[in-house]
Amino acid sequence: MTARTEILQRLRAQRREVNVPHPWQSRQRFDDLGQQFAAALTAVYGKVYLAASLEEASGQLGQLLAELGARRVVANDELLLSALDPAARWPDLVWHIVGQTPGDLRAFAAAADVGLSSAAAAIAETGSLLIASGPGRSRLVTLLPPVHVVLLPARLLITDLFTFIAARGGEMPANMTFVSGPSKTADIEQTMSIGVHGPKQLSVILYQE
């Protein structure tokens, strides 16, 4: 008998009819999703910049890249970012746009100063960004560089995990990560240390459209 058959047979022999509880409904309410998102993310050492328009957001992005002294930037190819045409806007920097720039994405991302992306959604309650894989959306862009910068339109904000699940539709991407701050650990003497394996800095530019 295969392991599968053996395990399933044993489980089926103990099967019981039970009432399955109704799904939990979100009870969370926030007056201002943007404010809540910023407060939650800031509390875990993320940085949030507010902008009134995409144009203002791009100004802030330029300033941020300058402050970081960034030289090499790897960016996911997403609609929001391509509208900005970053490579043309900041020609002094070395850009790798996923799927457009030829060359080794992995090697570039491993040596990049900044990874730039947007998000599929953002959860206000916990200050979480939903980063999904897909065409033009690399996992390593948001993971390998020491700084991850996210351009986030305010319309992508939702209340909590339950409202996200209720609104969820269609297929799951191969990889979907809720990012709720810069990488951290407290494994040595319970002392918080920022930036273990993932980005040491997470900056979100939250803008109105």
Next chain:
Amino acid sequence: MTATMREFRDRATIAIEDVRLQTALEAATGRFCTARAAALAKLPWVEAMRDQFKAMRAATLANLAQHLEQFERQATAVGAQVHWARGGAEACAIVTGIAQRRGVTLVTKSKSMATEEIHLNTALAQAGIQPVETDLGEWIIQLAGEAPSHIIAPAIHKTKEQVAALFAQELGQTELPADIPALTAVARQMLRAKFLAAGMGISGGNLAVAETGSVVLVTNEGNGRMVTSAPPVHVAVIGIEKIAPTWDDAALWLSLLARSATGQPMSIYTTVVTGPKRAGDPDGPEEVHVVLLDNGRSQLIGSKYEEILQCIRCGACLNICPVYREAGGHAYGSPYSGPIGAVLSPLLFGLEKYPALPHASSLCGACKEVCPARIDLPRMLLELRADLVAQGLASPVEQFLEQGAALTMRSSRVWQFVTAMGRWGQRPLLQNGRLTLPASLNPVGERQLPHLAAKSFRELWRQGEV
């Protein structure tokens, strides 16, 4: 590994006499408890949420076969390969087999209790494959050749000086400064090279979602993302009980997991893996394997211990437990320590190997209070104590006393005779109307027991005095 009475007592004594360990345990468990309470207090409806969670977990286990089959169907549909393992050896053979087929020599691992449970690292090393733990705490104890001492903070017992010495040795240097940010930076640099060079990533799974065939990993460091994104192959080993039927259920699970564990509303990274990379994805593993591990779990379904499978490994019961807080994790002689370990280890690995653990509790009930699934751990500790006696695993002295007590209480005449003897026998020990134990059983002299009354209730009743 085992935990007999003597082993538990000896290991606990070492821990209790280690002043530095006591300070570390007190600080860490105290901080976790405070953070948990604060995080839960922010959700006014959290008690209802826990009730709902418990009901969901119970309903899932009652129909586990169906959910596992749905998981398998959905995961297979998106290109993942699902394997089933009856025990640890079988699971290890599956994982090493995948690595050997792909010619893998270096494996990066994110933190996983299931792989600790089956000693996967030993099996990989024996097959000539080098496993590198990448959770900072797990890596520290791997370098030290030790077992985890806490479910979510495995290196809770190590000082920064000890960590510096371990890292220096690994780097081939004589010395490193015992500075925590600097040590973290060293780990980042050394492990980054491993992440990029590894031929395979191995993870556990905090939960698996049947509805979409997804495996969910929760980490703070980002190593969970690394091992599922950088190498060409990803293998997740997950216990068969960690199934959420739907995403609604998964959301409830995730809402309680991090809050109960560290007091975070959400861990820094919650990663959802649904099959290998798709056509058009710029990166990600070409192969994703999920190993569904039984290892004694299916035997518990339908038994009086089924409830233990509702556990989500948050560690809240460890942090609150007065025994764990003094004895530390290593006393339990199992990857699972604290109240959950005291119940789970004997059930998964054999009561005869862990006879001390059902007694490693004061039955205060704090574990049940903080458990997100309200698992009745004290009840199961008592059941296990009864099993110890029933299976003849209790010590001869305990057996004698228990059997004597049973015999005495079964008949009112024997009871009356024994209590009369007791009333006579206790006289030398009576001090000011209290029963004081002899010095050998009572080193500090503080313990006093109520004594047997001069007349029993029956006698008083018969004589019309009550």
